[in-house]
Amino acid sequence: MPPREGVYGLLAEFNTPDELVHATKLAHGAGYRRMESYTPYPVEEAAEALHFHKTRVPLVCLLGGLAGLTTGALLEIWINVWGYPLNLRAMPLFSWPAFVVPAYECTILFSGLSTCFGMLALNGLPQVYHPLFNAPNFADGATSDKFFLCLEANDPQFDLVETRKLLERCSPVSVVEVQH
Amino acid sequence: MGLPARLAALAGSLSLLLLVSGCRQDMQNQPKFFPQRGTTFYADGRSVRPQVEHTVARNQMDEDTYFYTGVQNGKEGDGLPIPLNAATMERGQERYNIYCTPCHSRVGNGEGMIVQRGYRPAGDFHTDRLRNAPLGHFFAVMTNGYGAMPDYSAQLTPADRWAVAAYIRALQLSQNATRSDVVPGAQVEDLHEIARDLGMPASFADPWTLPNTAIYGTPNGKDNGIPGVPMGTPPPGAGAHYGQRATQNSGQRDSGGLPTAPVSNGTPFGKQP
């Protein structure tokens, strides 16, 4: 992918989550869709203002768990019944009570790993380079105590002047133009 | 950061140590005696020890009995000290085919594969001398060797030797059978007729003759293997009594166990002294 040039978006900085939520609602109301807020801790109301509710992480977790259960159970059954049958203490080859434990552990292992890696993949991480890191105030505050709203340039509504005006109506600490 | 680095180095060397230790094969190659493996413990390098001199193994006290010598009252006896039944004959046939056929051939005429390749001709069981020889004679020859024939006491147990002797007797009978030996009513065809029917050459049913490739003697051209008989002399006919024991006979007496003798045994990989 060739490096993109030009403006990535306009980044407004706020001091409180309330202001951020307010500004997000305003921008959403004004028809902006390609936007994202950045907070130093999870702010549920900010997601609400972005109209972002559903994640697919639980689905990934469920699929991983089912895969783990199937893998674990089939592995045990194949090994103890067909691959390596042994007559031990006259226990049946298909000793399901004993198979519960490893199958269970496999379920947990697979679903746990798929949850974590699924979350990272859905978030597009790792993404160590991002245009926002070009904004000096972003790196200083986004992971500490500031709340940011970024309206992105690829939104059809985006206009450098108009959008800046909109953001400044919310009395931000600053509004910065972010380059790619 | 000096300490973490040191720790990392420590951890590294520890894991390296573990890796190296993984190459240890001390369960694959255990310091104990294995048959025919060899050892550095004894000077001759053999882990399987020959019988200690002047000792007697179990049952060895009986070795002068007829069963072990084939000799009765100083003479080769004619009795069979084992039960004669089909199993004995089967056993005798099988052992004969393994150990005797290379020289004596399947029918016992002394023209086996080795003889064809230059070994001193072996005895033909169908000569009058051997046909009239007592059973104990065959046993004694197998036990002690005869002329160029080495002894087979290491390969054949005494019982097996008796079984082979019995089988030799059967071979002799088979080669000298007459029509009167046939059960009345059974049909017997002449071998020559069968050969003719099958389209074989007429000589097929004749006694075999040695091919031209067979030479009497050895490649060094010095020795024909018959002590006291000069080179170039045609060997006497089969059945000649050589009257001499085999010169080399260092095989251990079979005591029913493993061949323990001067076996030269291979050493396994990595165990070369």
Added chain:
Amino acid sequence: MEMANEHHGADLTLGHSLHAARVLPAVLTAPEAVSTWRKRAAGVAVAFGLISLVFLFVPLGKEHLLRAYLMGYMTCFNFVGGALALLMVQYVSGGKWGQILRRPLEAMTRTIWVLILMLVPILLLMKHLYQWAAFPDAASKLWAYHHGFMTQEQQLTATSKQTMLSPSSAWIQSAIVLGIMALVITLLNRWSLQRDQDPQAGTMASFDKWRIRFENLSGPMILLYVVLMTDFVIVFVKSLDVTWYSSVYGLQFLVAQGYAVLALGILTLILLSRYEPIKSMFRVTEQHDMGKLLFAFVMLNIYLCFAEFLIIWSGNVPDEIPWYLNRIRGGWWVICSLDVIFHWVIPFCILLSRDIKRSKSKMIWVCAFMLVARLLDMFWLIEPNFPDAAGNLHITGNIGILAYVTVPIAVVAFWIAFYLNELGKRPLINVNDPHTEELLEPEHAH
């Protein structure tokens, strides 16, 4: 703001309007409906009690009546004991869920007097239930062995346990267990009333005083209760099979009690939430929390039962395994499978769903179903102990077994009538508690 919130979709209706705080309802007494329910429960008890009388006249009917009565009794014991345990746990750990559940739990515990009375028939007729009671001394046990009423193993083990398992010590043990429970219940209930009437109510000093007083009683008493309850269930249920032993038995009963009491508690609260004051006090948050707790008990129950089964199955020793074989073989295979499905699988799968845990109309059915599953489990625990049922379950020629349907319903309905009676006696909300104020806070959207 709660950190551990969850995310979901459609029912997010967050708005500032919901943030407004609510006020405590003016009237806190139980609604009229409670007495209606009580009358219905009493009616059910009488009706099924009368039906049960039929079994007096069928073959093996009397025996099954008594066994079924024991099953109903132990179900009620689980409600009372579990309510006491949960109440004390709540006093020690805090938590808003327990604040709203407190009065129903207290009402359940106050039926201890009924429970004590209900035990009398079992104590009087115990020689028809328990081998150790039928043959109370060593000589009679030996006689029973010689005449084929006991196996040698039963005779020997029962003799060696005679200190604990004999009619007189059963009387003494039930007196101690139920007596101490009654004492603790009385104290907790009395203090709970006094707490609301505290002149200093609403102050920090009052909060502290009562919190500490309840904690000091509840903490050690939880421990004591678990020990006493273990003893009680060993004497009255486990010893039905005099040779079998399993050290996790008491904890299994404890978890089963939590399972049953939470199901009954949630059911009560949801039914009450149609009326004030529970209507405005019972938030979805607390229902969700209680649902999670119920789910935890379902999992704990699966965990303890499966672990016990796995250990005994793996050990496969003749001391232990017959207990399971008697409950798996023959027709019991069906009951055993149904027990697993009803008691474990279905509640587990249903309660995984967040939406069901938060839905009042659905949780009514889930809780009712779980109470039925408890009865099935109790049946599976009790009936196979008896030689005529062990290893095979049959109905033909054994019509008396239907007593297991009617008698427990009658007994439990009888108990529920008393429970509802007690529930109606007190205000449904304990006001002098800091958690009450939290209950009035606006709900978070999660």
Added chain:
Amino acid sequence: MATQGPIPEIDDPTLDPRTGEYAVIAPGHTFRSVTQKIAGIVLTDNTPTAWLGGLFLAATVAMGVVVAVTWLVLKGVGIWGITIPGAWGFAIINFVWWIGIGHAGTLISAILLLFKQTWRNSINRFAEAMTIFAVCCAAMFPLLHVGRPWLGYWLLPYPNSMNVWPQFRSPLAWDVFAVSTYATISIVFWYMGMIPDFGTLRDRAKNPLAKYAYGMLSMGWRGSTRHWIRYESASLLLAGLSTPLVLSVHTTISFDFAVAAMAGWHTTIFPPYFVAGAVYSGFAMVLTLAIPIRKFYHLEDLVTLRHLDNMAKVMLATGSIVGYGYGMEVFMSWYSASHWEFFMMWNRMFGPMGWAYWVLILTNLAIPLTTLWSRKLRVNAGYLFFLSFVVNIGMWFERFVIVVTSLYRDYLPSSWGTYRATKWDYMLFIGTWGLFSTLFLLFARFAPMIPMSEIRTMLPAAKLGNGGEDAKTVVQEAI
């Protein structure tokens, strides 16, 4: 915040005005102050001398592991005190002990998260780290005990040239699955929890190397709201998965004993009682770590007396379950009417190694379960620090009693033996303390010990709505 409730009459600012209990976070903290406090520990250029000294000491003790393992590899497990019938000695005792300690970390991070116990936020990170390091120490023992640790991968199911596969009817094979899953999920959970904090460290680091390293570790975390939602969802799911996992791990370990038909081992209460014991010792270890750390790094604002109180209460609860377990064991040895059971219990109490049983009763039950009822002692950091050692000694002796006294008097008196650990057993065991401390000190220096992002959610400034206005003023005042 606007409360309609009573006005507190007590001036102590560390008390929660609502409940009268100690607050989870001392008042007065802002987003920035929390960040500075926690990130400062990691990003400081001045490594504390005490830390260096501690690391040196710990690394020296950890050398015991290196020496003992080296000698073990060279000579084999014969250098240990294990014999027949006491074939399970220190290795199993220490394995169970360490892995039990690990349980508190997952319990705090998972179960308390599910139960919305926000007080966990201050301690979950280092409790999780403790879990991972304890599992590292624990996993070493069975691996060494198999005799040829370099062939430890034989325990896993893979298509080997021996055509031999794990035997899934054996609890020892379950252990492999349980412990490796536990270690993996714990590491994943721990790392995932640190991603946002690594982002903070990246943004605040001055040293380019640190910036680069934390940048890599944070994977480019930028606090996007959509990311947070998925992240929170994943955290909750992992918590939901870890909760049954943590129960299953020590349950599986209890199966190692309980599944065997051995008096003293084969008892159905083992699973819950092992889990409770594990949590008991784990919380003791969290206290052992938390109390010096909060003092050394001045974290009393974040790890408050409330935390100590709550942890002491958890110990009281789990200790009581353990006590109930002991009681049931004794009772069942009588109730079972089995001579073997009864003899085993009698021998455990009054046999040649009876002293170990009474040490266990003293340290695991008598001392903690009498004193922890006291509210004053529960918030006395010094006493809790002492008690945490007592309990961990007691829990070690519990495993000693279970492993040794059940084995050394087996069914056949002619095969009775005894067990005596050798110097190599002790060296390895003590060495693992050094290893654990070394790892923990490195963690404390290079990773955020307290989850900053989670602490931020608990601050008053994080309250939306009416609280937001207050927060604004607080923040402005701070600036």
Added chain:
Amino acid sequence: MAQVFDRSSNALARASLVLSGFIVIALGVTLNSLQRSPWVTRQGQRPDQPVPFSHMHHVQGLGLQCQYCHTSVEKSMYAGIPPTKTCMNCHSQIWTDAQLLEPVRQSWATGASIRWIRVHDLPDFVYFNHEIHVNKGIGCASCHGRVDEMPLVYEQNTLQMEWCLNCHRNPAKNLRPAAEIYNMAWQGPSQQKPVWCASTGVDGPTAQQVACVTTDPAAAGLQLAGLSVQQNNVLQNNPMELDRSQTLSSVAASAVPANYVKFTSQQELGLYLMKQYHIRTANELASCETCHR
């Protein structure tokens, strides 16, 4: 302010994640094939022996039977490397000045062993017993391959435990009639070349209780069948221990099998022989001590 990472880092970071996944998988696959490779098993390698003894020449060319040299194969764990004397049985007269045979003559003269290189070297913790295998229907060629076609002997099979178990889990695929043990060219029965087998009614520890023929016993007549039985009825033990009351005629009469079963596939024959030879099935192989003592 410059970013810590440049634009390419994103691709690099993701690629490295994917790559490490691939590396792990590739490592697994590599190790998996490595553990079975000749590099580990020495399968197919011909070590340089002190004397380049050719099995092909002696077995295929000259028709020597296996037991001529490997005398103890039927009655001990070890097949036995023959002593120098066995070589000298013939080579005292044949090829007596061949340079190749110098080490043999040297050994004969001095009594020192020839140091053969062991080709089939099992780990010392494996107790493989030739006797039981040979007597229960496993041919030489099943393990050692077509030795009669090997100028220099090499390891035909891996000799890994996997290989042992592959047969022990399904012995039927390799079992053959006792008379065919030393037959290098034996191939299992097929539609074209069926095999007929019958129990001789004799029970015993070895394979001798089954008689098999490769020609239709019904077509050849009773006498042939009877003879075939005899031919297979090889003595293994000391004949002294035989039942002395048995006479030739009685054996001939009683040993004629009542009914032969025809087999047209190896699996059928193998299953039949498993039953007749009392060979353990996979599930009964519970004890590691069978092979590891």
